[in-house]
Each structure stands twice: as C-alpha cells, then as structure tokens.
Amino acid sequence: MSSGPIGGRLDGLTSAGADWSGLRVLVAGVGLSGFAAADALHERGARVIAVDGGDPERSTALRERANILDILGVDVRLGAEHVAHLPYETPLDLVVTSPGWRPDQPLLAEAAQAGIPVWGEVELAWRMRPEVGAAPWLTVTGTNGKTTTVNMLASMLRAAGLRATSAGNVGTPILEAVLHPDPYDVIAVELSSFQLHWSDSLAPHASACLNVAPDHVDWHGSFEEYTRAKGKVYANTKVACVYNVQDPVTEQLVMDADVQEGCRAIGFTLGVPGLSMVGVVEDVLADRAFVEQRRTSAAELATLEDVRGSQATLAPHYLANALAAAALARAYGVPPVAVRDGLRAFTPDPHRIADAGTVDGVRYVDDSKATNPHAAASSLSAFEHVVWVAGGLLKGADVDDLVRESASRLRGVVLIGRDRAQIAEALARHAPDVPVVDVPTTDTGVMDLVVAHAADLAQPGDVVLLAPAAASMDMFENYGARGDAFAEAVARRAARAEGE
Template sequence: MSAGSARTGALTHRDADWSGLRVLVAGLGVSGFAAADALLERGAVVTVVDAHEPDDGSAMSERARILDILGAALRYGGDAVGTLPEEPLDLVVTSPGWRPDQPLLAAAAAAGLPVWGEVELAWRMRPLEGAAPWLTVTGTNGKTTTVQLLTAMLQAAGLRACSAGNVGRPILEAVMDPQPYDVIAVELSSFQLHWSHSIAPRASVCLNVAPDHVDWHGSLEEYARAKGRVYENTQVACVYNAQDERTLHLVEEADVQEGCRAVGFTLGTPGLSELGLVDDVLADRAFVAERRTSAAELGTLDDLRAGPDAPPPAPHLVANALAAAALARAHGVPPAAVRQGMRDFVPEPHRITDLGTVRGVRWVDDSKATNPHAAQASLLAFEHVVWVAGGLLKGADVDDLVAAAAPRLRGVVLLGRDRSAISEALARHAPDVPVVDVAQTDTGAMDAVVAHALDLAHEGDVVLLAPAAASMDMFANYGARGDAFSAAVRRLTGQG
C-alpha cells in the first residue's frame, strides 16, 4: 500500500483528520472547484490544475480567484495536466470527464496514488453520525427524469430531499449543506461511477444499458462494468430493469451488503419482488407484507399525465416512474406519497415535450434523445410518426433503431452532419418510407425541417424530434436544438 493509500484509507467521514493532506485536483470546472473548496475547508494542501488559463471575467476566473484567496495553488497549461508535480502527493481528485488514460491520471495510477472522483470525495465528506442516505440512479437513458420523480416522491412524504450529482445540486454542495438533508437522490454518470469506490447507497438502480460513451470507456463491456458499480455495497435494494437482462446480470455480479434484495421493474404484470403495471395501475409486489398474494397500488397512468388534456405517458416515462417508486419504497415512502410525487413531477424541457397540435398534427420535442437507444424508446411511444433525426452520431450504429421504428414511420426528415448514416439505414430497413434530406446548417434549417415534416404528415400523426445524435454540429447543445424546433413550430401558427 502506498503512503497515499494508507493516509486516505482512514478518511471515511468529514470529521476525520484531513489536515495537511496533499491533494491535486484535476480540472477547474464546477466539480473541481467544489472539491478544492471542501478540501481546503478541512485543512488539506490543495493544488488545482487545468489545461486552460481562465479568461478574465469568466466563471472559471471567478472560481480561480476564490481558490487563490483560500490558499490553493493554481497551475495551467499542457505541462500542468501532463505530468505529476514534483512535490509529494497523497491523493488525486479528478473531474468526471477526465479519461483514465489522460497522462496525469495514468501517471497517478502508475505511482500507486489513489484517484477519486468528486462523488467519492462527497461520500467521504459525509458526517460520521446522521448522514443522509443516498438513493443512486444510473443508466444510459432516463436518469434525470427518474431522479426528479424520486425527489418529488420523497418530498411528498415530508422528507427534506434534493436531486444531486449529475443533475440538480453538486453532490458535494448537498452533502456539506449546513441544514442537513434527510435523503439525497443521486444521479450518477458512468464517468462518475468509474472514479467511485466506497459509496454504499441505501438503494440503487441501473435503468438500462445501451452503447454510449464507448470512446471514453474503451469498450461496451467496460462501460457496462462502470454502470454496474452503482450496485456495489447497496444496503436495502438493488433495483433492475426486468426488460433489460443486462441490468439483472449487473446486480448478480455486485458485492452488496447482507440482506440486500433484488427488485425488478417491468411494464408488464409484476411478478414476485417486482413493480409493474396491472392495466393502468402502477403496482408494487416487492415492498408489501403479503407480496405473494397481493400488491399495493402506487398510482395510475393518469397520475403521470402532464395535464388533463395531455396524451398518455410514454412507456419509458412509466418505466422511469416505476424505478423511482421502487427506490422510494425501499426508503420507506408510503404509496400515497409515491402517487403524489408522480402528480407533482414537472418534466425537464426537451424530454417528450408536447408542443401542441398545429394544422391537425401533433408536435413533440425530444431533443434530449441524443443516442439511438433514447430515440428508439421515443419513437415506439407513437403509432404514426414523422421522424426528425440527425446530428453527431459519435460512431453509434442506427440499424437496430431504424428496423424497430420502420413500421411506425410516415416519413423522415434528416439534418445534421451524420444524416447520411441514418439515410443509408433507412434504405436498408425502411425503403418505402419517404425521406427528405435538409442540407442547410444555418439558422433557417429548422424552418425547412418543420415545413417538410408538415408536408409528410397526415392528420393525427406525430412529428417527433428525436435526433438519435448529439447536437454540437449545428447547435450549442440539445436544448438549443429543441428551442429551435419549438420556435419553428410556433411560426407555423404565426406566433413565432
């Protein structure tokens, strides 16, 4: 064991002896700043490195200014992030986006230095007594929706709860809040899980696993293994997707605490120790006393509707609600609060956002569907669809997506850099579906997309923006892409 490992092994709570701990923080983003700030507060000796020196007046420069006042050493440039400093270190804390093969992190691993992510640091910064339990959520798609549904359920039960981690508050900020939380709903990305080692959640879930971020992890197997870390050390319940076999395998491979249960969720009728659907009722056969013979009603599909005139909830939203309910029930939330949480839930923008009916056609913005797995879930929620797709595929294969969606497609409008890959898949799997290729990349492109979609649609159809691709070839982010689509739809009515 290295000297760093020996020192850090005892740091299991915020009241341990952090003073004099020599820490290098990799990255001056939001998470890097939060880590450096918390460490300095505990008396650690902190050096922060970043590849880029902050521009004057930027948020990064303000973070740097504060850390400088607090006593951190700040270093910038290629040399700063390319090698370990000459002075001795006990620990490296990395921002989640840094890959394991990044030279500084690779050097730390070779030197036997512990490398933590900010989530691992946050877990070790919890108080020795009375720490808020964590309910952890990961998955390729649906994480944010599930965490926010879970938070609504916890709050409906009268608990002081928040969403944190990859959504909501930075996890360190939530842990260090002077007014402690009763429980924290934690969204975890595969990057964050890769750098986490000792987290012991009360309950955990991996919603699904589909190819994503393979460039970062090196292979689908390594990506899935990182997702599976969400289950390690779980205390009460490992929640898995009964319709995604890989998630069950991840539970089976996890080293959990004695007495921890496996609890499934399904869009079908729930079996023993599962949550699922009975007609339009969300039912619990896992957290009831007589689960062999009875179930608890947690709510109905109407409780998930965005409003009385809104369409029925999409299947993946129902799945997310069942997963959230399983975590809430594992924490002791009563059925009535689960139902109220579903009613209180307000979805984030650009996630199956109904833009209304214009000229007899329903328009839906799911710009957040930035990979094929998410786009497929979205497409399968509707019977007849004009699909708006394209952008940066990041090497993702779309054949399975197109083959699954083909029977529902009225037409397709393509935009973005990698639209030809989708066009070729359509030619293979849906050769009779009309396709319009929009080559424009200027601000008027979305107006052209909407006009073509309207031409392809029949009355009662859905025009769905579910790109299956990232947005940065044409837009700042998926939100800007969704906003452009929504604005173009409004202009159809003369309201834009």
C-alpha cells in the same frame, strides 16, 4: 511523485470530520464538480492544486470559478500545458478528477502509473459525509432516464415529509448536497458511467440501473467496460437493488454484484408484477415487493393518470422511470400515498417528450434529450405515425437496430448534423420506402427549414418528433439549445398559419 505510504491515511478519510489537513491533492477540472471538490478540500486544510485545460478568456464561468478559488488560496492553473502532465515540483497524495476526464487522459494516466490514487468527486463526496447521521443515498444509473427518475424520486421523498434533494449528474454537485449546512434526510443521486468508473466506496441504501445500451463506448473503450461501470451502482447496496425486468442485462448486473447481507433484488416492469416487483395492473401502479402479504396481494401506488400528469402522451419509458423511482422510494419506506402525491407534483424537465405545438393537425414534440439511439427508440415507440427529425454526433453508436425496429412508424425523416449520413445509410437498408430529406447546413438557424420539410412529409394526425439519437455539439451548445430552436421554429410556423 507519490508521497509514499499514504494509502493507510486515505483509507481513514471516511467522513468530513476526518483529518484532511496537509493532504496534497490535485483536482483535475474546474467545472461545477471540480470547483466543489477544490473548495471542500481546501476548507479542510488540504493543499490543493486545481488544473483545467480551458481558456478563461473564452469561458466566463471558468474564469469566475478560478478567481474564487484563487481568492480562497487554492493554487489554480489554467491552460492546456497544465493538463498534459502532473506538476513535477509537487509530490501528490491524491488526484480528484471531474467525471468527464477519461482514464487515458495524460495527467490521469501518469497518476495511475505513479501509483497515485485517483478518486472521482462522487467518491470524495461519499467520504466527506458526516460521521454520524449522514443522509442515505438512493442511487440511479442507466443509459437513459436517470434525471427524470431521480427527480421523480426526490418528489416522492418530499411528499413523504422528508427533507430530500436530487444531486450528482443531475446538476447539483453531490458534494454540495452532502455538505449542505441544513442536512438532508435522504439524497436521490444520479450517477453517470463516468462517475461510477471513479467510485469504489459507495454503499447506497438502495440502487437502480434503469437500462443498458451502447453509449460512451469512446470514453470507456468498449461496451463491456461501459456495462461494468454501470453495474458498479449495485456494489455494497444495503436494502434493494432495483432492476429492469425488460432489460435482462440489468438483472444480470444485480446477480453479479457484491451487496450487503439481506439486500433484495427488486424488479420493475411495464407488465403485471411478479413476486418482489413493482409493475402495472390495468391502469394502476402496483407494488408486490414491499408489502407483507406480497405472495397474495399488492399495494396500489398510483394510477397511469397520476404518472401522465399534464403530458399529452404517456411514453412507455417515462412510465418505466416512474416505476423505478417508486421502487426506490418504497425501499426507503415511503408510503404508497407519498408515491402518488410525488408523481402528481412532478413536472418533467424541458426537452423530454415535450409538446411544442400543433399546426394544421400535425403535432410537434421536442425530445431533444434523446441523445443516443436507445433514447430515440423509446421516444419513437410512443407514437404510431412519426416524421422523425434526427442526427448530430453519434459518438460511435450504431443506429441499425433503431432504424430497423422503428421503420414501420416512420412517415418520413429529416436528417441534420455531422453524422446524418450514417442514419441515412441505415434508412436505405431497413426503410428504403421512407422519404428522407437531408439538410446539410450546420447553421443553428436551420430549424425553420427542418420544420418546413417535416410539415411537408406529415399528414394530419402525425407527430413530428425531434428525437435525434445523437449529441448536439456539432451544431448547438447543448441539447437544450437544440430543443429550444426546434420549439421556436414550430412557434413561428404556428404564427404564420394563424395569420393566413
């Protein structure tokens, strides 16, 4: 299947200007990243086959991407039969996989057994950077908070006058950013554990792992493998490895990493910063890492109000994201005033501790992005008295610690989704006195009923918090659709209350 001694040639493919012509590549997946990979490889003369198990009749986006690639001259093959095994009639030099494809997927497992190298699209993007003047990468991973952090970081970089963007797992394929006709000065790169699994050559200017908690264990096979993938973010880092002082696993990952000479370990903390840390002194974000006299002084980066912005609540995990972004920005040489201005200019993405309204003295908050127990725990910790709306697809995650640690805050719980019984069992063990309402229907119009039940459980001054601790696809297209349904139900309840 493999073409033989291709390894030496692949080793030489380290820039967009390298000789990619004639390379026989299978691109696995025709989503956003797979489309970008197939397009970039074909443009540079590679012979590309792109496969996807999706049904084009059911996905307009897949059909459109496949049609464009076909017009360009890419051999596109759609349907389940094309992802069950490698194309036997064509010897391959390389497989480029989309991040969601598991290592045990038959096609990828077959490639590994045949000795065909498998790269992720992030690995391909790193190798397609310009040979001269390539934009440095500031990389971010973690179980939670990645998107907020990279977008905060990009805002800080732009406030410093740099042409910067966020890319990677955040939505824009990293290949598009790397190959943009108007080059960027620097790129803030969000990396998932999937993307890191398939990446080996990256050498970021600075890197950060925000936190590590059980997630995607079904994909990686074990929590240990998931943690190992997260730790790859630090490999080959040049200037600074940023870790979370409150999460010792991240510091251990830095200690275990093989980094470049002179690279420093930089902590971020919600407390007063020690040497080589950024943290909080009273109401000020303070830098004791990137100032000359860091043993005796600190630089003021911003205030808590600068971080909070228009949000009604400054959640601890949101502040932690700001500190991590500030550490990465400072590692790149961004001045303190740009950190402050970047935070002031930043607007959080929807469904992240977003106010959905206040009705009869009860505040409703949409944190639908809290799709795992670690994220839900961070969200719950921001409020004193909570009616918790939870449930969905737990993906094998355990919720006992989450319930045990949050029990004292719970006024009541409304459960939805396929795995709600698992949360109900944890509540019975660790919060037996907390009233629980089970909503068995999986109809997407269920949120009016959910909000009504939550309102019955709440008292004036309480927060009804949608922080499901689970994925949404059992009931909704995505977490955004789930959050929208919640906010719309709250709006209808508010309209009814005003009309009474």
